[in-house]
Amino acid sequence: MNQAAEGKTYEPVPFDVSEDRVNAFHDLFGGPPGVPPTILTAAEFTVFPVVMGDPELALDFRNVVHGSQEYEFHRPVHLGETLTVQARIASIRHKGGNGFLVVEMRLNGVDGEMVAIARSTMIERAVSA
Amino acid sequence: MSIRLQDLRVGDALPALARTVTREDVRAYADASGDQNPLHQDDDVARMVGFSGIIAHGMFTMGHLGACVAAWVGDPANIVRLSAQFRAPVFMGEEIVAGGRVRSLDEETHAVVAELWVTVERDGKTEFAIRKGEAEVRLPN
Numbered sequence: 001m002n003q004a005a006e007g008k009t010y011e012p013v014p015f016d017v018s019e020d021r022v023n024a025f026h027d028l029f030g031g032p033p034g035v036p037p038t039i040l041t042a043a044e045f046t047v048f049p050v051v052m053g054d055p056e057l058a059l060d061f062r063n064v065v066h067g068s069q070e071y072e073f074h075r076p077v078h079l080g081e082t083l084t085v086q087a088r089i090a091s092i093r094h095k096g097g098n099g100f101l102v103v104e105m106r107l108n109g110v111d112g113e114m115v116a117i118a119r120s121t122m123i124e125r126a127v128s129a
Numbered sequence: 130m131s132i133r134l135q136d137l138r139v140g141d142a143l144p145a146l147a148r149t150v151t152r153e154d155v156r157a158y159a160d161a162s163g164d165q166n167p168l169h170q171d172d173d174v175a176r177m178v179g180f181s182g183i184i185a186h187g188m189f190t191m192g193h194l195g196a197c198v199a200a201w202v203g204d205p206a207n208i209v210r211l212s213a214q215f216r217a218p219v220f221m222g223e224e225i226v227a228g229g230r231v232r233s234l235d236e237e238t239h240a241v242v243a244e245l246w247v248t249v250e251r252d253g254k255t256e257f258a259i260r261k262g263e264a265e266v267r268l269p270n
Contacts, residue, residue, distance in 0.1 A: 024161035028154060031196035034205040038195040041188045045163030062178070066187040068214040076206035 001099045001124055005057040005089050010050060012086040015043040015107070017077055035077045040118050044105055047087040048120075051103055057089065059101065060124055067100070067121040074114045083107045083115060090119070097126030131203030134239050134268045143229040143243060146197035150185050152221050158189045184218040190225060190247050190258045191215075197227035198245065198264045210265040213245065217256040223249050225258055232263075239268045 017035060025036045052061050077083070090104040105118040159165050164186055167174040175183045191213045199205040219225055229245035245262030248255050 021161070024157070025192065028157055028161060029192050029196035031199040032203055032205065034199070036192070036195055036199060036205055037208045037211050038188065038192040041162045041164070041192070048164075066215050068212065069188065069191060070212035071210065073209050 001060075001092050001094075001101060002056060002058045003092050003094075005054070006092045008054075008056065008089045010047055010087040012084045012108075013046045015046050015083045015085050017043075017079055017081050017083065019079065022079055035079055037071055037073070039077065040071050040107065040116060043083055043085050043107055044087075044118050044120065046085050047105065048103070051087050051089070052122075057101075059099075059122075060127070063125045063127055065123050065125065067123040069121070070117075070119040072117045072119075074116060077107075077115060082110060084110075099124035131207075132201060132268065134234065134236070134241065137231055137234055137241060139231050139234060141231045143197060143201045143231075143245075145226050145228040146193065146200065147224055147226045148193060149224045150189070150219055150221060152183070155183065155185050155189060155221070158186055158192070162186065162188060164188065180218060180220075182220060184220060185225075187213075187215040187259075190219055191262075193225060194227045194245055194247050194259060194262060198229070198243070198266070201229075201243075202266045202268070207266045207268060208264060209240075209267050210263070212264075213247075213259045213262040215258070216260050217249065217258050219249055219258050223251070225249050227259075229262070229264070239270060241266050241268060 087105045090102040093100040101122045103120045107116045109115050172182045227247045229243045232244045233242045243264045247259040
């Protein structure tokens, strides 16, 4: 991974919290009525492949595993609303031969208010010789 | 059904939620989430990176954990934070069990923090697909 990519931001992308999307999650996971918290994964995936494949980041994505994930809600996500998803490379660290990439996404409502933050830590594993 | 702060104690268990993970589920999850990584769809790709076959998306397992937490609080809108660390793969046909326990309660803010995990029994051992997960929920007054 290229350390210099730290801090880079990506173009904001819209994500519709559509009934179809919410129903697909409910069909898979059940749970009470309402927007399931991990619907944000689908929002992240509007941008995530762009970040992972960014030549400037130079991530060896064949050796990448998902280390951890965090969602922080500033207000509930509403069914039918459109969120704007903006990704940022929050940090790049190297430790013990592995690379740790934190991608942070801000999800804003139509009026620009912050709705949620999603943080994904990806681990680029050291390739054994 | 919603939980109430006055009924909770530190150490209380969340009702555990179990499910068996199938190929069809993981396929459907790829479409629902947009994560089309072939590691979760193509056995040959999974074998190339050292697994015996495809594994579930970490976020599939976290989706299940999220449903466990939402069922416990009664309304997903009350969840203000949800986190997970992915520690072990989940293979097709395996049963995953999501659970947790109350770590702290705040009488003033009505914030409840629970520690979370997802286990899978493999070769007579309990593996943690997710550990050190955490949820913070805000209960209505």
